[in-house]
Amino acid sequence: MSPLAESADLARPERLHPLILITGLGGSLRGVAGGYAGIGYLAATGRLETALIAGGALLLFLALSLFLYWRRFEYRVGAHEIRIDSGIISRTHRSIPFDRVQDVDISQGPIARLLGLAKVKFETGGSAGSDEAVLPAIALARAQSLREHIRARRGGPTPSVVSDDEPRPLFAMSLKRVLTAGMFNFSLAIFAGLFGATQTFGDLLGFDPFEREFWEVTLSDNAFASYAANHKNAAFVAGLFLLIAAGLLTGIIRTLLRDFRFRLDRTGTGLRRRRGLFTLTDVTLPLRRVQAALILTGPVRERFGWRELKFQSLARDEEAKSGDHVIAPLAQTDELRPILAELGWEDALAAQPWEHISLAYVSSLAVWLLGPLVLALIGLAFSPMALIGIGALALVLGTRWLAWRRTRFALAGERLLIRTGWWKRSTLILPLRSIQSIDLTQNAVARRFGIAALTFGVAGGSGFTGHSIPGLPRKRASQIREALLSRFA
Numbered sequence: 001m002s003p004l005a006e007s008a009d010l011a012r013p014e015r016l017h018p019l020i021l022i023t024g025l026g027g028s029l030r031g032v033a034g035g036y037a038g039i040g041y042l043a044a045t046g047r048l049e050t051a052l053i054a055g056g057a058l059l060l061f062l063a064l065s066l067f068l069y070w071r072r073f074e075y076r077v078g079a080h081e082i083r084i085d086s087g088i089i090s091r092t093h094r095s096i097p098f099d100r101v102q103d104v105d106i107s108q109g110p111i112a113r114l115l116g117l118a119k120v121k122f123e124t125g126g127s128a129g130s131d132e133a134v135l136p137a138i139a140l141a142r143a144q145s146l147r148e149h150i151r152a153r154r155g156g157p158t159p160s161v162v163s164d165d166e167p168r169p170l171f172a173m174s175l176k177r178v179l180t181a182g183m184f185n186f187s188l189a190i191f192a193g194l195f196g197a198t199q200t201f202g203d204l205l206g207f208d209p210f211e212r213e214f215w216e217v218t219l220s221d222n223a224f225a226s227y228a229a230n231h232k233n234a235a236f237v238a239g240l241f242l243l244i245a246a247g248l249l250t251g252i253i254r255t256l257l258r259d260f261r262f263r264l265d266r267t268g269t270g271l272r273r274r275r276g277l278f279t280l281t282d283v284t285l286p287l288r289r290v291q292a293a294l295i296l297t298g299p300v301r302e303r304f305g306w307r308e309l310k311f312q313s314l315a316r317d318e319e320a321k322s323g324d325h326v327i328a329p330l331a332q333t334d335e336l337r338p339i340l341a342e343l344g345w346e347d348a349l350a351a352q353p354w355e356h357i358s359l360a361y362v363s364s365l366a367v368w369l370l371g372p373l374v375l376a377l378i379g380l381a382f383s384p385m386a387l388i389g390i391g392a393l394a395l396v397l398g399t400r401w402l403a404w405r406r407t408r409f410a411l412a413g414e415r416l417l418i419r420t421g422w423w424k425r426s427t428l429i430l431p432l433r434s435i436q437s438i439d440l441t442q443n444a445v446a447r448r449f450g451i452a453a454l455t456f457g458v459a460g461g462s463g464f465t466g467h468s469i470p471g472l473p474r475k476r477a478s479q480i481r482e483a484l485l486s487r488f489a
Contacts (some may be wrong), residue, residue, distance in 0.1 A: 020137035103284035110278035137482035173262035181330035335468030360449035361471025
């Protein structure tokens with residue numbers, strides 16, 4: 001039988017909602033950024049008529065492409081599988097048995113919400129890559145019924161949309177909690193965005209606020225400029241205040257957009273997370289695909305008892321474009337216990353027999369910094385600015401010392417716990433069953449100091465930033481490695 005032959009249990013073909021011609025236009029425009037940048041250049045250089053013709057041709061091309069995509073995209077739902085046929089020139093026919101679908105994730109952007117549409121993604125048993133089946137735009141009611149249909153065929157639960165009758169969530173965030181989280185997510189991304197925009201369109205618009213000449217012209221013969229020149233200290237303090245205010249405001253806005261009405265529930269297959277102000281997402285993370293957990297905090301957050309919980313999973317998070325899932329953006333330790341209890345990991349929060357790493361972790365870095373320090377001391381004879389370099393080297397070494405004080409590890413039953421960092425403090429909960437490889441590494445200086453690092457390979461996600469225990473005495477590192485490998489034998 002041909003692989004493209006029709007299955008007897010497949011229903012009639014269905015198409016995406018016609019309003020994808022509206023919701024899909026934004027993505028199409030992002031894909032041709034160079035095109036409308038060129039149109040803007042034509043308009044700015046006085047060729048307005050040519051710019052209008054080029055703009056109209058571009059919109060017509062995008063609309064025609066979207067129409068052909070809509071016409072050629074079909075999906076069929078059966079009793080045991082869903083089949084998706086797509087492609088304008090090269091056709092792809094993909095069949096997904098329901099027993100391979102881990103869960104069905106639903107998300108809505110702001111325009112899709114207004115139009116009553118949703119994006120549906122089928123989480124399969126593959127890796128955390130991007131090769132998942134997606135229905136970009138169907139009616140929200142159809143998306144929910146499709147998810148319930150698939151879950152029913154797999155024997156799983158069929159939760160509906162949020163209602164007042166729902167059981168108590170495993171974790172939820174009030175508006176006050178979301179705003180508090182935003183204050184800890186200080187970000188200067190707005191300045192990075194402005195810098196990128198001016199680098200792209202600065203010549204086109206005729207100004208660049210990141211150039212000194214822009215401010216010299218703007219502030220010339222200006223009362224504010226005269227005040228700033230006469231009160232440099234006050235101007236510096238005001239500028240610093242505005243920078244901090246912009247960072248706080250940016251963090252609050254980004255967090256509010258992402259985590260508004262954050263809610264985490266237990267389902268039969270895993271944890272169901274819903275959040276978002278304009279773009280609503282409704283995803284389920286299968287517990288059996290979770291590979292590790294990471295508890296994050298910092299000096300300020302820890303003082304107030306706040307922590308963030310992430311899971312590293314084989315399932316892909318469409319928002320983060322990786323397998324790293326935020327499970328609790330801002331929570332107290334007691335709020336993390338019931339979440340970790342769903343995995344049987346709640347004992348990881350209890351007191352542990354922590355083992356410290358070697359102080360040679362700091363000494364080895366000091367050796368690496370000797371060369372730059374000598375150069376900075378020589379430079380001090382020619383310019384006092386070399387003091388900045390010396391201060392920077394001292395800061396690097398001091399930061400390493402603070403990190404050494406907090407870096408430790410413990411073996412708690414079938415889990416390895418690793419604490420690292422001073423400013424970005426993290427506690428890794430790594431089940432031994434998730435470890436796929438163990439590397440023992442040494443550089444030339446570390447070898448002289450008799451220390452090594454153990455790096456653990458784990459599938460799924462971006463790996464947080466890699467799992468390792470640095471600065472271990474070589475003999476102890478070998479013992480741990482052999483002990484763990486013997487468990488896999």
